[in-house]
Amino acid sequence: MAKVFLKPKALADTHTHYCPGCTHGIIHRLVAEVIDELGVQDTTVGVAPVGCSVLAYNYFNFDFQEAAHGRAPAVATGIKRARPDLTVFTYQGDGDLASIGMAEIIHAANRGEKFVTIFVNNAVYGMTGGQMAPTTMPNQISTTSPAGRDVADVGMPIKVAELLAALQTPAFISRQAVLKPKQIFKAKKAIKKAFQYQLEGKCFSMVEVVSTCPTNWGLTPVDSLKWAEDKLLSYYKLGDYKTPEAE
Amino acid sequence: MAKVLMKGNEAIGEAAIKAGCLNYFAYPITPQTEVAEYLCRRLPEENGVFLQAESEVAASYMLFGAAGAGERVFTTSSSPGISLMGEAISYMAGAQLPAVLVNIMRGGPGLGGILPAQGDYFQATKGGGHGDYRLLTLAPASVQEAVEMVMEAFTLAEKYRNPVMILGDGMLGQMMEPVEFPEGLTTAPSNKDEWATNGMGNRNSNKPNIVKSLFLTDTDLNENNLVLKAKYEEMKKHEIRYESYNTDGDYQLLLVSFGMMSRICKSAIDDLKEEGIEIGLIRPQTLFPFPDEAIRQAVDKPSCKSALSVELNMGQMVEDVERCVHGKRPVSWFGTAGGVIPTPEEVVAEIKRVLG
Structure with missing residues (x-):
């Protein structure tokens, strides 16, 4: 019998957890x-953040570095500059990227470092147990x-995709979500584009992915999807904010 | 290679290139910015990587990333900048990454000043970042020695998979001296395929390498610390270096001094010799590991009445000298901080005061 759905090798x-x-x-x-x-498992190096995905290196099947809180873009810069032949990406949450690591992400993006950033935004600090993040919504309890x-x-939540898209250098800035199957397909397309641009030596790319945190939001998984759809997507609008083609 | 006249900071930059290090990440700070200004011209000539980071924090993590990918890496900074790198230094030690960092010290604390000082002795040898780690710390006393130490530092960093610190001061960075770059530098074959994230395909492996300093279970964390501790013990066995000066005869007092300050101490010793007063000197060339046994034996000499630690700070290394002497002789400190550099005459006066 033909296998129609497999676990990715990567x-x-x-x-x-x-x-x-x-x-x-x-x-x-x-x-x-x-x-x-893209057939790049053998040349890929991921950089994990501090946050819920701190252990991401255990869940992928290729080389990984574990950065300090917020420093993943600087670590990725070091890897990619020293070894341009490697495929490099950072995987960061909103506390990591939008709070403690804001300087590192802005400057890596503005230099046009040739790596990909996957930015998972669930509007809360997950790992430390549900504290307010720079992305936490107005009146959201934490x-x-x-x-x-x-x-x-404490000001309004930071819209990271819009912020990075305001810079001249970075060429692919996109915000996607994974709350519905249709969104998941689109998110994959955006992530694939980002990696392709890197392989073409084109540009820094960031794909922000609007995500959920049922545990720290105090909601069921199903209610979390609904809350994210209603509350987050009305503020964090989905779409491509910058593409190399549009330049 | 013939001798050339070079400024300390520029010679340090050239030494790294000569040692095969082609990855430099840094942030400008006085009194060492000439290293960056030199390397931004030189590294492209060697197809190397020069990158001015947005901060010392970022520079030190670029070092982490490139070191983790198995490449030779190098940065230079000065005291406040090294404080900002303290986090990454701890992470590099925890993740067992080789890296070479140069601190051209200026006076502190805080913004302090830009004049030469040795106030970062504790920071370099006792921590600086968090957790249990040590930096192999080399203290050059001339531009020539700085060149040799920088070149050797890469070998040491790779041998122990640990960051190595070169602890100089603003005087060393700013002055010009004739230097000769050693040739025929040999390094042991790298074992980086066993640990570096250089791409599974590049090492024909199907096992990912993970560079990390996170060990969530108590047993794993303890195990990592024991591995680090074992390396530091190996450094103590094999890497202690020091220079002895005027220690053959019967000296009345032992000076302990490192870096540029030791040169002033030598002048004081020469001046006192003419007066018939014999003074010995131990100059630690490695501050960690510290030459405990050499100092212990030197003060044990029956003629030696006491030890005096002379430093461009408010008394830091003196605590290590006291530890070595262990109460057998009186130990005292003499020094100044932040650019006021004692003259040989002032050191002579202090020695006479101690001798009574």
Whole structure:
């Protein structure tokens, strides 16, 4: 009998520690499928963040480096500059990239470093147990904003894709989501494009992926998808913010 | 190769290239910015990587990434910049990455000043970043020695898979001296295929390499620390270097001094010799590992009444000298911080005061 659905070779044969309903597993799989399809498993180096995906290196089947909190873009810069023949990507969450690592991502993007950043935005610090992130929505409850995010006190959530798209240098900036099958197919296309641009030596690319965190949102997995669809996607609009073709 | 007259900072940059290091990531800071200005011209000539990072934090993680990919890496900075690199230095030690870092020290704490100092002795030898780690720390006292130490540092970093620190000061970086670059540098074959993220296909392996300093279980973390500890013990066995000066005769006092300050101490010793007063000197060339046994034996000499640690700081290395002497003789400190450099006459006066 013909096999019609297989685990990507670039994905390790193991269980993950992610919570039920978390979309990291989907995004891991999309990255692994793209790496398989482009045939670059043997030359790929991933850079893991600090956050829920800190152990990402256990779930992929290729070389990985584990960076300090927020420093993945600097680590990836070092790898790619020293070894331009390697395929390099960072996998970062919103606390890692949009808070402590903002300087590193802005400058890596602005230099046009030839690697890919997968930015998973679930509007909360997951690993440390649900604290407010720079991406937490107005009035969203977290353990460090128990009355909800007060925008008069801490400002509005940062729209990372728009922020990076405002720079002149980076050429592919896209925001996708993985809340519905249709979105998942589109997210994969964007991730594949980003890796292809790198293989063509074109540009820095970032794909922001709107994700869920049922555990820290205090919602069921199904309700989380609905909340993300209603609340996050109305603020974090999906689409390509910059493409090399448009330049 | 013939001798050439070079500024310390530029000679340090050239030494790295001569040692086969073609990856330099750094951020400008006085008094060592000439290294970057030199290498931004020289590295492209060698098809190397020069990148001015957005901060010392980023520079040190670029070092981490490139080192993790199995490449020789190098950065230079000065005291406040090294503080910012403290995080990555700890991560590199934890992940067992070879890297060479040069600290051309200036006075602190805080923004301090830009004049020469040796106030980062504790930072280099006792930590600086978090957790249990050590840096193999080399302290050159001339531009020639800086060149030789930088070139050897890459071999040492790879031998131990640990960051190596060259601890110089602003005087060393800014002054010009004749230098000769050693030739025929040989290094042991690299075992980087066993650990570096250089691409599975490039090493014909189907097993991923993971570069990390995260060990979530207590047993794994303890195991990693024991591996590191074993390396530091090996360094203590094999890498201790020091210079002895005027220690053959019966000296009344032992000076301990490192880097540029030791040269002033030698002048003081020569001046006192003319007066018939014999003073010995131990100059640690490695600050970690520290020459414990050499200092212990030197102060044990019956003629030696006490030890004096002379430093361009407020008394840091003196704590290591006290540890070595272990109460057998009085130990004292003499020094200045942040650009006020003692003259040989002032060192002579202090020695006479100690001798009574």
